[in-house]
Structure formats: C-alpha cells, structure tokens
Amino acid sequence: MKIETAELLDRIDVFLSENDPRQSELLLSEILLPLLEHEGYGSIRHNHSIKSTHTRAVDQWDLVVERQGNDIFMADSIGVEVKTYARQKVERNTVEHTLSRAHCSGLKRTLIFSKTGFSQSALALAAKYKPQQLELFDAQALRNWASGINTKSDDEAKREVQLIIKTASKLLINAVASNPRALDTLEWRDLERLMAEAFEGIGFSVTLTPSSKDGGKDLILQGEVKGSLKTYAVEIKHWRAGNRVGQLAVESFMNVLIKEKYDGGVFISTYGFTGNAFESLTKIQREALKFGGETKIVALCKTYTRVNQGLWSPEENLTDSLFSETA
Numbered sequence: 108m109k110i111e112t113a114e115l116l117d118r119i120d121v122f123l124s125e126n127d128p129r130q131s132e133l134l135l136s137e138i139l140l141p142l143l144e145h146e147g148y149g150s151i152r153h154n155h156s157i158k159s160t161h162t163r164a165v166d167q168w169d170l171v172v173e174r175q176g177n178d179i180f181m182a183d184s185i186g187v188e189v190k191t192y193a194r195q196k197v198e199r200n201t202v203e204h205t206l207s208r209a210h211c212s213g214l215k216r217t218l219i220f221s222k223t224g225f226s227q228s229a230l231a232l233a234a235k236y237k238p239q240q241l242e243l244f245d246a247q248a249l250r251n252w253a254s255g256i257n258t259k260s261d262d263e264a265k266r267e268v269q270l271i272i273k274t275a276s277k278l279l280i281n282a283v284a285s286n287p288r289a290l291d292t293l294e295w296r297d298l299e300r301l302m303a304e305a306f307e308g309i310g311f312s313v314t315l316t317p318s319s320k321d322g323g324k325d326l327i328l329q330g331e332v333k334g335s336l337k338t339y340a341v342e343i344k345h346w347r348a349g350n351r352v353g354q355l356a357v358e359s360f361m362n363v364l365i366k367e368k369y370d371g372g373v374f375i376s377t378y379g380f381t382g383n384a385f386e387s388l389t390k391i392q393r394e395a396l397k398f399g400g401e402t403k404i405v406a407l408c409k410t411y412t413r414v415n416q417g418l419w420s421p422e423e424n425l426t427d428s429l430f431s432e433t434a
Contacts, residue, residue, distance in 0.1 A: 110141040115253040123222050123246050128191045132169050135189055135220060139172060142252060148172050148185070167208055186214045190221040197221040197243075199228040206232075206241060220244045276304035284408040287401060290377060295345040299325050302343060302375070302404070305411045309428050323363040324372070330425040337370040339429060344376040352376040357384050361396055373433060375399045397433035406432040 115138060122134040136151040152171040170187035188205055190197050197219065209217040217240065219225075224245040225233075233243045244252070279301045282289040293301070296318055303315040306328055314327040326341035342360045344352050357374060364372045372395065379400050388396065410428055 112254055115141060116250060119246075119249055119253060126191065126193075128189070131191050131222075132189050135187070136170055138249070138253070139170070139187070143172055143185070147174050149174060167212060183215060185216045185218060186212060188217070188219045190219065190223070192221070192223050194223060196224045196226045197229055198226050199232050202229045202232050202241075202243070206236075209241070215240065217241050218244065220249065222246060272300060273304060276300045280305055280308075280408045280411050283405060284412045287405045290345075290401060290404065293345065295343070295347075298345045298377070298404075299343055302326060302341065302407070305407045306341075306429075308411045309407075309414050310425055311429075322367075323359060328429070332426050337426075340364060340367070340369045340372040342372070342374045344374075344378075346378060349378045351379045351381045352384060353381045354384050354387060357396075358387055361388060361392055364396060371395045371397070371429075373397050373399060373403075373429060375403055377401050377404065397430050399433040403432040 118134065118138050122131060122138060125131045125134055132153060136153065140148070140151060150173050152168075152173065154168060154170070168186040169189045172185040172187060174183060186205075186209055190201070202219065202225075205217060205219055219242070221243070222245070225243050230243065233241050276297075279289070279293065279297065283301070290298070299315060303313045303326055306326065307313040311328040311330045313329075316322060316325055316327065323342070324340040325343045328339045328341060330337060330339075340360075340363060342363075344356070352374070357380070360372065360374055363369075374396060376398070377400060380398060385393065385398070407428070410431075
C-alpha cells in the first residue's frame with residue numbers, strides 16, 4: 108500500500124477535522140496501514156461496538172493493527188485508542204487505564220491518538236516507557252510521522268545508506284592510520300567495509316561479499332597490472348577473542364583461489380596465524396597467497412590517506428600496495 112507523503116498528510120487533515128468517532132477510527136486506519144506496512148503489519152480490526160460489553164482482549168481497542176488477519180490476538184499486535192474529545196486534552200488517568208489494558212491483553216505496543224493533545228502529566232507518564240510499548244500522538248506528531256516516509260525512492264534510500272557507510276569507513280580508515288589501537292574497537296564487518304574502501308581508494312575495483320555465504324572470501328579486487336586485468340581475493344579474520352588463524356582456514360582459502368582461478372590472494376588476520384598454518388602450502392602456492400596482520404591493515408590505511416591527500420599515485424603500484432607488509 109505504498110502512498111505518497113502528500114496524500115498521507117491530506118488524509119491526516121481529513122481525520123483531524125472529522126468529529127464522528129467511528130468515522131475518525133476508519134480514517135485513522137487508512138493512515139496507519141501505510142505507516143506500519145514496512146514493519147510487516149498488513150491488516151486492521153475495527154471495533155465499533157461498545158467496548159464494555161466485550162470480554163475478548165482483541166475487542167478492547169478502537170483499532171487493532173495485525174501482521175496478518177486471523178482470529179488469534181497475537182502478542183505483536185498493536186492496540187490503538189482514538190480520542191476525539193472536543194476541547195480537553197487526554198489526562199494521565201486515561202493513559203494509565205490504557206496501559207493497564209495493554210498489559211492484561213499481552214500487548215507489547217500501544218498507540219493513543221488525540222486530536223486535542225495530552226496533558227503534561229500524561230506525557231510525563233508515557234516518557235517512562237520505551238517507545239515501542241506506548242506512543243502518544245497528537246496532530247503534529249502524526250504529521251511528523253507521515254512526513255518521514257516515502258520522501259525517497261527505494262534506490263535513493265539505498266544510495267543514501269551506502270553513502271553513510273562509505274563515509275563512516277573513510278573516518279575509520281583515518282582513525283586507524285592515526286592510531287592502530289582503533290582496530291581493537293572494530294567489529295568484523297566494520298573492518299571488512301574499511302578494507303573495501305581502502306582498496307578502492309588506492310585504485311582497485313572492489314566487491315564486498317555478503318556477510319553470510321560469502322564463498323570463502325570477503326573481498327574481490329580487480330585492477331590493471333602491466334596492461335592486464337588481474338583479479339585477487341582477500342579473506343579477513345578479525346576475531347575479538349584474539350584467536351589465531353590455523354592450517355584448516357588457510358587450506359580452505361587456498362582452495363578458493365585455485366577453484367575460482369584468482370591471480371592471487373591475501374589472507375589477513377588481525378591476531379596472526381598459528382605456527383603450522385602454512386605447512387601444507389607448496390612453494391608456488393606461497394607465491395600466490397600472501398599473509399598479513401595488523402601492520403598490513405595500518406599500512407593500507409596510511410597509503411589510502413596519502414592517496415587522498417594527493418601525496419602518492421598508486422596506478423603503477425597496485426600489486427605493491429596489495430602485497431606490501433605481507434609474508
């Protein structure tokens with residue numbers, strides 16, 4: 108039910124001008140579904156009968172937003188109360204009563220909408236609860252919520268996230284180049300993104316593989332070396348427990364290089380390798396597969412910063428950049 112922000116705001120204006128309680132609930136449901144569909148919610152129950160005559164938990168709310176339509180009142184449903192007072196604001200006792208019913212119903216999330224707003228004591232009470240447990244919406248809050256969706260296309264949103272990640276990776280590179288101990292605070296995926304940005308910054312075309320089912324390599328690098336396009340694989344191990352990489356992991360990565368016919372590879376382990384990690388490799392394999400640790404990462408980060416400062420041009424030295432500070 109994808110809908111433009113402008114249309115949602117128009118619906119909100121109609122909802123706020125409606126005085127009939129039942130019609131208000133219907134109008135609000137047409138606003139809520141587009142706002143909540145990205146969270147997996149897909150249907151809304153309308154309970155127009157007098158609520159005091161009901162005993163089922165699902166019937167104790169003006170609206171119930173559900174992930175799917177069925178007769179089971181699920182714990183992840185959202186109970187919605189719509190207050191259409193003419194003048195007065197919703198008071199603390201109304202919020203307390205709603206919270207009590209939510210707890211008895213097993214709800215983890217409750218929304219209260221009031222066209223006339225909430226008293227300070229009601230707002231203070233709601234502030235004690237996590238946002239996913241209780242949320243109060245007056246006219247402006249509802250408009251703010253609607254204004255925050257669909258302002259960008261899916262592709263634009265993805266590009267924005269990618270830009271944020273790229274910017275963060277650049278800052279992390281600079282931090283590591285200035286102080287290698289910054290590595291200690293990085294998670295493994297952050298380091299992979301950092302390395303991807305660093306290799307791209309010195310002239311490689313880089314593919315960062317998925318975080319799961321990566322095929323035994325974290326990065327795929329392509330670059331022109333002496334007039335020929337070369338492809339390399341990079342595997343990165345950043346185990347916060349401080350474990351060293353052993354023989355089985357090295358053999359597995361070597362098999363990836365052979366099977367997928369890479370021109371070479373680099374295995375980077377921030378905490379080093381065990382004493383027998385390389386024993387099964389032939390002399391030729393040792394030429395194709397290089398190994399690096401923390402010093403390799405720091406050197407790459409420093410090279411990246413020099414390139415970005417215009418102090419070094421890597422075009423003729425891609426392999427030197429790839430294999431420097433490795434064994």
